[in-house]
Amino acid sequence: MVPRNMTPSNATGQPGVIQTDETATKEELSxxxxxxxxxxxxxxxxxxxMVLMRVFGYxxxxxxKMMLEVHNLGRSLVWSGGREQAEHYVHQxxxxxxxATMEKSET
Amino acid sequence: xxxxxxxxxxxxxxxxTGINSLLAACLQELPRILESRDNPSAQARLLPPPTAEDxxxxxxxxxxxxxxxxxxxxxxxETITRDLTCLKPSPRLAECSFVTFPATHIxxxxxxxxxxxxxxAALANVDEIDLNLPYSRLGGxxxxxxxxIDLFGQLLGRFVERELGPAREIKPKRPKSKRRTRP
Numbered sequence: 001m002v003p004r005n006m007t008p009s010n011a012t013g014q015p016g017v018i019q020t021d022e023t024a025t026k027e028e029l030s031x032x033x034x035x036x037x038x039x040x041x042x043x044x045x046x047x048x049x050m051v052l053m054r055v056f057g058y059x060x061x062x063x064x065k066m067m068l069e070v071h072n073l074g075r076s077l078v079w080s081g082g083r084e085q086a087e088h089y090v091h092q093x094x095x096x097x098x099x100a101t102m103e104k105s106e107t
Numbered sequence: 108x109x110x111x112x113x114x115x116x117x118x119x120x121x122x123x124t125g126i127n128s129l130l131a132a133c134l135q136e137l138p139r140i141l142e143s144r145d146n147p148s149a150q151a152r153l154l155p156p157p158t159a160e161d162x163x164x165x166x167x168x169x170x171x172x173x174x175x176x177x178x179x180x181x182x183x184x185e186t187i188t189r190d191l192t193c194l195k196p197s198p199r200l201a202e203c204s205f206v207t208f209p210a211t212h213i214x215x216x217x218x219x220x221x222x223x224x225x226x227x228a229a230l231a232n233v234d235e236i237d238l239n240l241p242y243s244r245l246g247g248x249x250x251x252x253x254x255x256i257d258l259f260g261q262l263l264g265r266f267v268e269r270e271l272g273p274a275r276e277i278k279p280k281r282p283k284s285k286r287r288t289r290p
Contacts, residue, residue: 041235042228044260046267047221053271060271090157091172095179097221101158 033086038099183218
């Protein structure tokens, strides 16, 4: 959704021709993104569990473990993968009013 | 004391019974609370940015995704507001009310109840400490906000329990015993 690293070509000089920085784009596409859920004292604990089950299809035990991580540690990395999918998950989590962000994986 | 219950009616409808007068009064207030979603502090909580630092992504999100998210929030509010016009006093239980609505509205109810809790907390600056204090120790507008957050939480919790089903405890694995060989 957000434009990738695209720069107008100076070499060709042709109007409307855009040359992409291929290396940067490839790197950007291959870098995994993490979806992180942050603690919010207002959201009910079992509500958070239910949302993680609904959005990611996790089994109840896994969703509950992640919810407890959010509750006890303040955040939990709930998914990691491609950027577009990460955006899709954050969108869904925000739809359920969970505090969620996406961040580039450091690994 | 009457218990708050959610029952399925003919698979197509859901009936919430045992709504005490206090919760009924709060539910009547719900549409008004939800209308405060555009207050800056409520909006900041309901529509947070998708990244902590990336201004470009956050800007793009605000332009392209936020309108859709806002539409979701408003749509749930409209559904519950319509359903609440059917909130009636119970013919059997004194001081209690009930409401019946299509089963397909359950997600909208959960969304609206959760939104209301977040809006109330944002407007009254309610934090985790406030939620754990007795009402008598809360001052000013926080008393009413925390009371409403708790009451909406009771009803939301019932919906979530219903969605999750009965909890199944995972039995701990037995340690592997050494296979005995027959003599």
